[in-house]
Amino acid sequence: MKPWMSAWDGLDVFPAGTPEWAVAASIVGFVYFFVIMPGAGFMAFLDRKISADLQARIGPNRVGLAGLFQPLADLLKLLQKEKRIVSGWREAFWLGLHTMALYSTVAVLPLGSMFLLVDTDMSAFMLFWAALILALGTMLMGLNQGSIPGWFGGIRVASQALAGAFPAMIGMICVGLRAGSFRWSAVAAAQGSSPLHWTVFSDPFQFIAFFVFLASGMVLLGISPLDGGLSVPDIHGGVSSHLYGRRLSLFRLGRFYGFFLWSEIAVVLFMGAWNLPLFVTDAIRNYSTPVALEAVELLVLLVKTGLVMLGVTWVARANPRIRADQITDMAWKVLSPLSLMALIGTTVWMIWVNH
Amino acid sequence: MESVFTSVLKYLREVYLGVKSILTSCFTALPYLFNRRSGDLHKEVTEQYPDPVSSRTADDLPSRSRGLLFNDIDRCTGCKACEEICPTKCITVENELGTEASKVWVAVFDIDMSRCMFCGLCVEVCIPQSLVHTKEYEGAAYYPRDLVISFGRGRITPEQRTKWAAIRQAKEAEETL
Numbered sequence: 071m072k073p074w075m076s077a078w079d080g081l082d083v084f085p086a087g088t089p090e091w092a093v094a095a096s097i098v099g100f101v102y103f104f105v106i107m108p109g110a111g112f113m114a115f116l117d118r119k120i121s122a123d124l125q126a127r128i129g130p131n132r133v134g135l136a137g138l139f140q141p142l143a144d145l146l147k148l149l150q151k152e153k154r155i156v157s158g159w160r161e162a163f164w165l166g167l168h169t170m171a172l173y174s175t176v177a178v179l180p181l182g183s184m185f186l187l188v189d190t191d192m193s194a195f196m197l198f199w200a201a202l203i204l205a206l207g208t209m210l211m212g213l214n215q216g217s218i219p220g221w222f223g224g225i226r227v228a229s230q231a232l233a234g235a236f237p238a239m240i241g242m243i244c245v246g247l248r249a250g251s252f253r254w255s256a257v258a259a260a261q262g263s264s265p266l267h268w269t270v271f272s273d274p275f276q277f278i279a280f281f282v283f284l285a286s287g288m289v290l291l292g293i294s295p296l297d298g299g300l301s302v303p304d305i306h307g308g309v310s311s312h313l314y315g316r317r318l319s320l321f322r323l324g325r326f327y328g329f330f331l332w333s334e335i336a337v338v339l340f341m342g343a344w345n346l347p348l349f350v351t352d353a354i355r356n357y358s359t360p361v362a363l364e365a366v367e368l369l370v371l372l373v374k375t376g377l378v379m380l381g382v383t384w385v386a387r388a389n390p391r392i393r394a395d396q397i398t399d400m401a402w403k404v405l406s407p408l409s410l411m412a413l414i415g416t417t418v419w420m421i422w423v424n425h
Numbered sequence: 426m427e428s429v430f431t432s433v434l435k436y437l438r439e440v441y442l443g444v445k446s447i448l449t450s451c452f453t454a455l456p457y458l459f460n461r462r463s464g465d466l467h468k469e470v471t472e473q474y475p476d477p478v479s480s481r482t483a484d485d486l487p488s489r490s491r492g493l494l495f496n497d498i499d500r501c502t503g504c505k506a507c508e509e510i511c512p513t514k515c516i517t518v519e520n521e522l523g524t525e526a527s528k529v530w531v532a533v534f535d536i537d538m539s540r541c542m543f544c545g546l547c548v549e550v551c552i553p554q555s556l557v558h559t560k561e562y563e564g565a566a567y568y569p570r571d572l573v574i575s576f577g578r579g580r581i582t583p584e585q586r587t588k589w590a591a592i593r594q595a596k597e598a599e600e601t602l
Contacts, residue, residue, distance in 0.1 A: 125457075126457060347487075385447060385451055388454035404440055
């Protein structure tokens with residue numbers, strides 16, 4: 071047992087002597103199939119329903135209760151689309167890269183006090199690797215298409231990723247300053263279950279840092295409302311212009327995964343992670359198994375993540391979408407200075423106010 | 426040349442205005458999420474037509490909505506008030522004398538729905554209230570001639586006309602006696 075794997079030692083759902091790679095692979099598979107995929111479907115449904123309400127429409131209401139199974143129906147429809155282009159090395163390359171990016175980044179997700187696959191001193195930095203791999207995969211897919219929308223879309227995706235990475239990194243460093251480490255467990259331990267003990271409300275500069283972090287993540291990954299790199303009116307959806315059927319559903323899943331990843335990390339960094347009130351933790355520890363504690367923590371984390379995602383969706387659906395150049399402009403000229411301001415402010419606050 | 430301080434203030438002001446505009450549109454949209462809107466728009470949404478889920482029918486329309494016209498020919502007196510008031514001249518009425526002097530045989534009562542503008546004037550002037558607006562609104566047809574709705578009893582033959590004239594004269598003769 072390697073030291074960084076000790077966190078999920080307490081889960082004891084695996085029989086003794088199970089090889090590490092099997093444990094890691096089954097955890098990644100569990101997260102992918104039971105957290106990310108149903109989450110993608112449910113959030114797609116909520117997104118469509120909420121945007122319909124905001125625009126005085128009804129939204130999906132045919133499949134299942136109030137249209138709840140619409141994403142499933144969409145998936146089935148997309149899967150049975152006929153192939154237009156003979157699959158070649160380009161499709162194989164893209165699918166391989168995209169799948170690799172998805173599966174490898176699941177490993178860095180913090181999902182509870184015992185569900186930490188990679189808990190090292192630089193864990194929080196790994197999300198940049200995850201996000202940049204997703205952006206890189208998307209860019210390569212666009213460049214691979216051999217079409218003008220694909221080329222432009224690929225370049226836009228790359229420029230957004232570069233513009234968003236800097237303010238996001240600085241925003242994360244603000245949290246590291248407070249927690250004293252970039253280890254997931256340390257970041258979670260620095261916060262409490264009550265909102266008063268969350269990083270976001272610990273001082274006014276962390277408050278700014280939270281919104282800068284969230285917005286720059288949207289820039290980095292090109293998530294609505296800052297998805298000008300994939301805009302339909304001018305470049306026909308950019309990198310997604312040639313996608314259909316199975317590839318489109320994979321692409322959408324990847325985009326949702328990026329959104330989920332970023333919101334989830336924002337919750338862990340700024341909004342109290344998976345922390346429960348102490349008496350609840352003690353009660354579950356005393357009367358139930360560690361697996362139950364982990365499940366409750368995961369649930370709390372997912373609910374918070376869902377709320378953050380809904381907030382972003384609300385902003386996205388109530389505001390007009392801005393152009394790709396305006397997005398990068400905003401990232402460099404507004405988010406970056408604000409993030410630096412937050413960093414300096416947090417440092418000063420920690421020295422002069424907290425001590 | 427403005428000072429650095431002024432530029433920074435200007436920059437911060439612009440950031441503030443941007444955030445304010447985003448929040449304003451967010452909170453403007455919020456009531457729509459809970460269907461809390463003022464006035465007549467309350468809970469009104471665009472829906473598909475025909476919508477099998479909400480399954481609205483013509484009966485769900487407001488009570489005074491003006492759909493296709495219908496004339497109850499048994500009550501119609503053939504007074505031609507509707508024909509006269511119609512702004513688009515879409516109603517054609519042709520009368521024949523019936524078997525009694527007081528009864529009119531409405532031979533032709535045609536309404537050309539392609540010209541009708543649903544103003545409702547004909548319904549208002551109809552004294553026996555035989556002409557009404559239904560709630561039916563699906564009036565699509567392949568040819569304009571299909572849009573002419575006929576409520577008349579049909580033209581009568583010359584033989585019938587002479588026969589009816591004879592009956593009428595016989596009744597008049599009875600009354601004068």
